[in-house]
Amino acid sequence: MGDMVFYLFALMTVLSGFFVVFSKNIVHAGFSLMFTLFGVAGLFAMLGADFLAITQTMVYIGGVLVLVLFVVMMTRIPAQNLPKSSFNRKIPAGIFSVLIFAIVFKVIGGTEWNVLPVDAPEATISMIGQKLLTEFIFPFEYASIVLLLAMIGAAILIRERKIDDDEEVQS
Amino acid sequence: MEIITKLLTETFGLQLDNTGQLVAGGLTMALIMALVMATCAIVWTWAERKVAGFIQSRYGPMRVGKYHGALQPVADMVKILGKEDIIPDDADKPLFVLAPIIIFIASLLPWAAVPFAPGFIASDMDLGLFYIFAVSSGAIVGILMAGWASNNKWALYGAARGAAQMVSYEIPLALATIPVVMRTGSLNMNDIVIGQQGGIFHWNAFHDPFLFVAFMIYFISSIAEVNRGPFDMPETESELVAGYHTEYTGMRFALFFLSEYANLFLVSCIATAVFLGGWNLPVGNAVVLPGLVFLAKAVLLVLIQIWIRWTLPRLRVDQLMHVCWKVLIPLSLLCLLGSGILLMVSGEIAA
Numbered sequence: 215m216g217d218m219v220f221y222l223f224a225l226m227t228v229l230s231g232f233f234v235v236f237s238k239n240i241v242h243a244g245f246s247l248m249f250t251l252f253g254v255a256g257l258f259a260m261l262g263a264d265f266l267a268i269t270q271t272m273v274y275i276g277g278v279l280v281l282v283l284f285v286v287m288m289t290r291i292p293a294q295n296l297p298k299s300s301f302n303r304k305i306p307a308g309i310f311s312v313l314i315f316a317i318v319f320k321v322i323g324g325t326e327w328n329v330l331p332v333d334a335p336e337a338t339i340s341m342i343g344q345k346l347l348t349e350f351i352f353p354f355e356y357a358s359i360v361l362l363l364a365m366i367g368a369a370i371l372i373r374e375r376k377i378d379d380d381e382e383v384q385s
Numbered sequence: 386m387e388i389i390t391k392l393l394t395e396t397f398g399l400q401l402d403n404t405g406q407l408v409a410g411g412l413t414m415a416l417i418m419a420l421v422m423a424t425c426a427i428v429w430t431w432a433e434r435k436v437a438g439f440i441q442s443r444y445g446p447m448r449v450g451k452y453h454g455a456l457q458p459v460a461d462m463v464k465i466l467g468k469e470d471i472i473p474d475d476a477d478k479p480l481f482v483l484a485p486i487i488i489f490i491a492s493l494l495p496w497a498a499v500p501f502a503p504g505f506i507a508s509d510m511d512l513g514l515f516y517i518f519a520v521s522s523g524a525i526v527g528i529l530m531a532g533w534a535s536n537n538k539w540a541l542y543g544a545a546r547g548a549a550q551m552v553s554y555e556i557p558l559a560l561a562t563i564p565v566v567m568r569t570g571s572l573n574m575n576d577i578v579i580g581q582q583g584g585i586f587h588w589n590a591f592h593d594p595f596l597f598v599a600f601m602i603y604f605i606s607s608i609a610e611v612n613r614g615p616f617d618m619p620e621t622e623s624e625l626v627a628g629y630h631t632e633y634t635g636m637r638f639a640l641f642f643l644s645e646y647a648n649l650f651l652v653s654c655i656a657t658a659v660f661l662g663g664w665n666l667p668v669g670n671a672v673v674l675p676g677l678v679f680l681a682k683a684v685l686l687v688l689i690q691i692w693i694r695w696t697l698p699r700l701r702v703d704q705l706m707h708v709c710w711k712v713l714i715p716l717s718l719l720c721l722l723g724s725g726i727l728l729m730v731s732g733e734i735a736a
Contacts, residue, residue, distance in 0.1 A: 219408065241533060245480060248487075248526050268512055268519045276522025276555070280548055283529050287541075339512055339572065 220260055227253030244279075244286045251275050265338045414507040418496040422647040427458040429646040433691050440695045468635035473536065476632065480534035485633065485640035488527035492644040492651065494520040499654050500574045502664055502675035513574035514566065517655060518559050524644070525551050528619070528629050531641075535632040543628025546702060547612055547619030553709045554609040554616075560717035561603040564596055564724035565589045565659050578663030583670055588662035595723040600660040602717045604686075607652035609705070611645065614694035618702055653686035654679075661686075 230249035237243040251274040258267035346354045431446070435453065438445025450456030472481055498513035500506040510516060525548050532544020566572055568589065569580040581588050590600040609616035620628040630641045657663060661682050664675030700708070 241477070242480070245483075245526070245530055248523075264510065264512055265515075268516050272515070272519035272522060275526060276519065276552075280525050280529065280552060283526065283533075284545075284548070287529070287533055287545075339515075 220257070223253045223256035223260065226250075227257065240286055241283075244283050247282065248275055248279055251279060263338060265342055411507075414497070415493065418507065419493060421496065422493060422643060422650075425650045426643045426646040427462070429649065429687065430458045430461065430642075431455065432688070433694075436688065436691045437695045440692070462639075465635060465639045468638075470635045470637065471632075473632050475536045477534040477536065480530050481632075482637075484527050484531035484534055485637045485644075487530060488524050488644045489640045491521060491523035491527055492647045494523070495651055495655075496647075498574050499651070500578055500658055500663060501654075501679050503575075503672065505676065506575060509573070509575055511571070511573050514562060514572045514577070514655075514659065517574075518555065521648075521651075522551075522555060524648075531633070532629040535629070537632055539625045539627070540629050540631045543619045543621075543625045543631070546625075547629055550612065550616065550618055550705060551610060553706060554606045554713075557602050557709060557713035557717045558606040558610055560714065560721060561599040561606065562659055563721055564599050567721075567724060567728060568592070568596070574658055578658050578665070581662040582665050584665075585662070585667040588660065588665070588667075590660040593724065593727055595720045595727060596660070598716065599720045599724070600656070602713050602720065603656060603660065606709075606713060607656065608690060608693065609709070611648040611652055613645075613649065613690060615697040615699050616705060617694075617699060618705055621699060649690060650683065650687060653683040653690065656686055657682040 227250050230246045230253065233246040234243045234250060237246065251270065255267045255270040255275075258264075258270055431454070434457070435445040444453075446454030446457040448454060448457075449460045472478060495517040497507040498510060498516050500509075500513075528547045528551070529544050532540045532542075532547070535541070565577060569577045571577065571580075577589075585591055589596050591597060608614075612619050619625070625631070630638055633641060657679060663682075664672065664679045666673060666678060
């Protein structure tokens, strides 16, 4: 039964991932990304990483995906005007994809993973919180400062340049 | 949920392993919650029309059913089931069909972590509160999907407004609950309710001034989060016809409607559990009829939301964003700081 649930989530992730890549309609691809992200969250939850699963849903579906959809919906290209990718491009792309897949497959298959016995992990969140505020306080604060800078940068970029307009009017 | 799985395995003699128990119990619980949602949609449509009637000095529905139009929602439901299901020719059909389903699922999922009474919670998870905020954000994707698939200016505008509004108001909504999480020391909904035992001044909303302001911020943001008046910008009849569900008819429209009322009840239930002491009575430690006490508080909050909707005029979009980013978010950050200092000074930090 547990395996069945795993395969359900895996199938959902992989199938919708294929759809994201191969769909001609960019909006369909964007919406299908939701199922990919949700499937990954399901896999996290099955691994006992409850905090990771919920953060995945919150950040990726509630945040990143909504932004992606906004961008995709505002830049609406009619399907027939899409540049046709010629057959020439498909062959090298295919070869490289197969190569990358082979390398990743070889690395994952060849590595000796540290397999730990599954003893139902207790609440992960309190441990994550403690680690973040003790051992990993520097990366935690560093990340928040970087994000704050990004936010200020975005706000400056979209700000109306009132000073320039005034100068134009005067001259 | 333990009760349900016990019932399934012992009474009905089902042979299940651990995951099987989880799946079967979860499905049963989901069915119960879907029924709760449908029931609250029925009750709330009636209540909304009656309250709106009283506020506007009229009776509201009076004809169907013996007592004050009590069967009106049932009649409406039969009517809506009989309506023609129209999919516009130029609509994006797969997305058009999928959108109401996603919105419905997103409004069904959070119920898993609502503690109605001691032991009556679908999933007693440690991340309860966080989970509720995370899964309900899926509704934004559903709204964008509905607006885009309808291929209609009004629907698209409504969807863009709805998404912007919900993304913005999620922030003060979540920030306002963090002081409570700090005071309780847990995100588990059961623990949060149990931490408020012992009378009205132990309820989070009335515990100290910072938490009271946090409760007010939560309440205002929750009205915006469920897209109801005076924050019903995505649906403004006067400019957008009906917003993102303009093109929907029949059962598909009913799904939007159902989700809206279920969300209305959901935010009230969360406010009850997080700020108003859940099933605890205002006086004393005794637990008397916990489910009913919880429901009474949630119903009161819903009635206040209906009252606000029919009394206050609608805001403009820029005012809406101003309230969120320049008033509510700084205020909720101040609350966070204030209650943090208070916890440190009083030494009340939960272990």
